[in-house]
Structures are given as structure tokens and as C-alpha cells.
Amino acid sequence: MIQFEHVSKSYGKTPVLKDLNFTIPDGQFVVLIGPSGCGKTTTMKMINRLLEPDTGTIRIDGKDVHSQDKVELRRHIGYVIQQIGLFPNMTVAQNICVVPRLLKYDKARCDEIVQEMLQLVHMEQYANKYPSELSGGQQQRIGVLRALAASPPIVLMDEPFSALDPLTRESLQDEVKSLQQKLNKTIVFVSHDMSEALKLADIIIFMSAGEVVQMASPEEMLEHPANDLVRTFMGKHTPDTAPSKVESFMRTNVFSVHKDRGVLECAERMARGSVDTLLVTDEQNRYLGTISIGDIRHWGRELTTIEPLIRQTARTVRVGDEAKESFDYLLDSGANYVVVLNADDTIAGIVTKTSVARSVAENLWGEAK
Ligand SMILES: Nc1ncnc2c1ncn2[C@@H]1O[C@H](COP(=O)(O)OP(=O)(O)O)[C@@H](O)[C@H]1O
Ligand SMILES: [Mg+2]
Structure with a gap:
């Protein structure tokens, strides 16, 4: 369970997050969505202490993250972002095992993890390839596996697929959703794409100008958008549920x-x-x-x-x-x-x-x- 309690943050005089309060239950796929600059990345980075709030508290399973060792904390929270790719001088297997090795898992356990992870996305034959030998979609798949490798209960993903072509993006969305269901992770996923949010989320948190406008299931948000901004964001997705009446x-x-x-x-x-x-x-x-x-x-x-x-x-x-x-x-x-x-x-x-x-x-x- 991840709890935000009265979390605020400003850059200089500009308030960026204004009194965020929400609770993310375990095992849920949560998508943070909202217009560019509304504070999604800032919110996410506070969970693994890449950023600190000015005021307020963030708790994971009841424990204030501020009281936990940053490095230790991050080893238990997977993190996938769009820009930072794989380590180019490491093989796929070595990339996947970065965190397990930091956690001092032995070689046999690491090999096992690589096999398990690659099997999940049917890429067993790529273990000894280098990132430059993979397509963009394959690289991002390995990035996801790297985040999952030490089986962290929480995985943060910040627009992980936005640089990929639409077909690759869709298949990675399917994979991540099925991985989350199989492995029962809590995933916090930042997106600015409502169709992605509707496809992936158990819960959508809609942010605007540093505030939570609505937190609801996709169905609820489609049927009862909290305001015009949410409605507009839903835009043409409303009729995506094919008319049947x-x-x-x-x-x-x-x-x-x-x-x-x-x-x-x-x-x-x-x-x-x-x-x-x-x-x-x-x-x-x-x-x-x-x-x-x-x-x-x-x-x-x-x-x-x-x-x-x-x-x-x-x-x-x-x-x-x-x-x-x-x-x-x-x-x-x-x-x-x-x-x-x-x-x-x-x-x-x-x-x-x-x-x-x-x-x-x-x-x-x-x-x-
Ligand atoms: N290091 C920084 N210094 C000053 N302003 C920042 C910094 N990082 C982000 N901001 C501002 O904070 C706001 C929220 O940014 P961000 O959380 O990255 O938004 P999002 O991920 O929703 O696009 C934006 O207005 C952005 O310009
Ligand atoms: Mg962002």
C-alpha cells in the first residue's frame, strides 16, 4: 500500500504539487494521467525518493519512506523510464541481473532469474546479445524485465513505451498487463495517453496542475468524468465501448x-x-x-x-x-x-x-x- 498524505512541493515559488492525498492498494495497476507538466513524474519520483516533498508524508506499507535508506528502498522498487536504456556494454542477461547482483544473489540464482524473466516475454535466445543488437521494442522489454528481476512488490513506470511505434507499444502494454496479473505487482504507471490508461489501469489517478482531479476505475471515469478536462481527455474514447443497443x-x-x-x-x-x-x-x-x-x-x-x-x-x-x-x-x-x-x-x-x-x-x- 502506498499512501500520499498532504504531499506538496514547489520549485522556487511555483507550487507543482498541491496537497496530494491518495492511497494505492497492493496489487493494483494504477495509471497517473494528466496534461504535460501537471506533476505526474514529480509525484512518481517521490515514491522511491528520487525527489523529496516539501511537506507531507509518503508511506509504503505504513512506513514513512523518508525514514528508509534510499538505496535500500530503491532496490525494492522497480523503475522503468522512457529515456534511460540498457547498459550498452552489458549483455541482456547482465542487464537483467543488475539489481539481483547488487542484492548479492549468487550466480546460480541470477542465471535462474534471467531464464525466468526471458521466458516471460519469449526472448530466451537473446540472453547473450548486446542492447545494440535488439530493436527498440525488445530493448524496452528487457528494461521492464530488469525492473522486475529482483521481484520488487512495487514497479514504477514513467511513460515507458511512449517512444515506441504504436504496434510495439500495444504489444508491450499487453505484456506488462499480463505480467502484472501473473506476478501480482503494484504498478504505478505514468501516461499522458488515455487509451493506454484505459487499457492498463485498475485505477486511474487523473492529475491537473498539481492536484488530483479524480481517482476512479476506468469504467467509472468513462461514465462519470469529474469535470470537463477529464471528459475532454477521454475524448473520442467514450464510444470505444462498441455500441450494442x-x-x-x-x-x-x-x-x-x-x-x-x-x-x-x-x-x-x-x-x-x-x-x-x-x-x-x-x-x-x-x-x-x-x-x-x-x-x-x-x-x-x-x-x-x-x-x-x-x-x-x-x-x-x-x-x-x-x-x-x-x-x-x-x-x-x-x-x-x-x-x-x-x-x-x-x-x-x-x-x-x-x-x-x-x-x-x-x-x-x-x-x-
Ligand atoms: N527541476 C525542476 N525545476 C523547476 N521546475 C520543475 C523541475 N522539474 C519539474 N518542474 C516543473 O514542475 C511541473 C511538473 O513537472 P513534471 O512532474 O515533470 O510533470 P509531468 O510529468 O506531469 O509532465 C512542470 O511545470 C515542470 O516544468
Ligand atoms: Mg513526466
Whole structure:
């Protein structure tokens, strides 16, 4: 457990961290996120005493880090950053074993650790290579292993993947997440990339101008962002959870008429709209059924209003229903549409094959104009 209690820090007269208070439980993947310069790195560096707060206390498992020997402390806290790479004159194996050797593990134990670590990322064959023989992604993988090698309960990672190409970054994110779950570490990870945070975090701590704006699970933050800045940061990630409800796939401009309308008038509306059915509603705009041009041609002559021609043959669903059933129905039945009703039985829209295709395209390629 890592606790920040009233932690503040200034550079000169400029306050950089303002009264930080939060607790990170064991075994959690915590992502510190926020705009550049908001104090993420400063916050992180206080955990392993690379920086000291002006006021306030940081505790690990209840013990004030300030009372602990710095070097000893850091040996039990893994640290991965973007810029500092591997030692170029050491092999991969030697790089991984830097901390175990400092901790005076014997040679056999060190060899074992190298094997275990390399197996985790399927790089066993690289043990005796030098960093210059590896790609950037492979080097950063070894950097992560180096931080994990002495099995520290806590690992700090400061934008460790931001210099990598997107594909490599994604695969390293997957690896780190699965390592964390396998090894049950507490990871504090700095990022300025919300998609990275959403992918990795059990808990996101959102910082702005030296303060914690919100600390919440990714789901909670997506659903209830604390303010506009958080919302903006979430930005286009909100719809990343693929829409699955029927209202995301319907069109809302539908042709509907009241049941007391005349037959001729309805026939004309159909002709004008190039449709062969209309939705029919009662006085309170509640859905009653549909009328078709076929029925009007066949029976319409003897009638004044359309009411006797209303049929309840169209499939209806409710706003909030899963869209999949409607898709299946449209594909299997050959029906032209499904009617979507609001809770009060008024018409919300209709789902057609075209409206589905359009919504899917918008989700894949952005707003179709
Ligand atoms: N050594 C320093 N001297 C003066 N100001 C600093 C120093 N280090 C960081 N800062 C300032 O402190 C603020 C927070 O920096 P930092 O924690 O690195 O932010 P982040 O990691 O969120 O981008 C920034 O405004 C930065 O310019
Ligand atoms: Mg930083």
C-alpha cells in the first residue's frame, strides 16, 4: 500500500504539487494521467525518493519512506523510464541481473532469474546479445524485465513505451498487463495517453496542475468524468465501448401518421416519401401498428380513415434492447424494418439494414457526413 498524505512541493515559488492525498492498494495497476507538466513524474519520483516533498508524508506499507535508506528502498522498487536504456556494454542477461547482483544473489540464482524473466516475454535466445543488437521494442522489454528481476512488490513506470511505434507499444502494454496479473505487482504507471490508461489501469489517478482531479476505475471515469478536462481527455474514447443497443443503429426520421387520417392523404404521403408503409399512432402519439400501400389499394376505397387497415405485423423492440436480435431478425426474415419504441410506447425510430450499415460505418471510420 502506498499512501500520499498532504504531499506538496514547489520549485522556487511555483507550487507543482498541491496537497496530494491518495492511497494505492497492493496489487493494483494504477495509471497517473494528466496534461504535460501537471506533476505526474514529480509525484512518481517521490515514491522511491528520487525527489523529496516539501511537506507531507509518503508511506509504503505504513512506513514513512523518508525514514528508509534510499538505496535500500530503491532496490525494492522497480523503475522503468522512457529515456534511460540498457547498459550498452552489458549483455541482456547482465542487464537483467543488475539489481539481483547488487542484492548479492549468487550466480546460480541470477542465471535462474534471467531464464525466468526471458521466458516471460519469449526472448530466451537473446540472453547473450548486446542492447545494440535488439530493436527498440525488445530493448524496452528487457528494461521492464530488469525492473522486475529482483521481484520488487512495487514497479514504477514513467511513460515507458511512449517512444515506441504504436504496434510495439500495444504489444508491450499487453505484456506488462499480463505480467502484472501473473506476478501480482503494484504498478504505478505514468501516461499522458488515455487509451493506454484505459487499457492498463485498475485505477486511474487523473492529475491537473498539481492536484488530483479524480481517482476512479476506468469504467467509472468513462461514465462519470469529474469535470470537463477529464471528459475532454477521454475524448473520442467514450464510444470505444462498441455500441450494442438498438438505439445506436436506428434512424429517427420516420413516416408516421395518426390513426384518424384519411386513406387518400396517407397514400399520397407514401408516394411522396417513396415508402410503402407508414407507422400509425394514436392521439398520445403511441405506436399502434403499420399500414401498407397494398392494403390501401385493396380496401381503401370503402374507408374514410386508415384505422381499420392497421396491422401489428411489424416487429417492435424497446430503446435499450440489444441490437443484435434486430439485426438477426432483419437478415433472417427479410423484413424491411424493426420499430423501436420508447418506454411510453411512442416511436423512437426504426432499424433498417441501411441504418445499421450507416451506424457501423460511422463507428469504423468516424462521422459519416
Ligand atoms: N527541476 C525542476 N525545476 C523547476 N521546475 C520543475 C523541475 N522539474 C519539474 N518542474 C516543473 O514542475 C511541473 C511538473 O513537472 P513534471 O512532474 O515533470 O510533470 P509531468 O510529468 O506531469 O509532465 C512542470 O511545470 C515542470 O516544468
Ligand atoms: Mg513526466
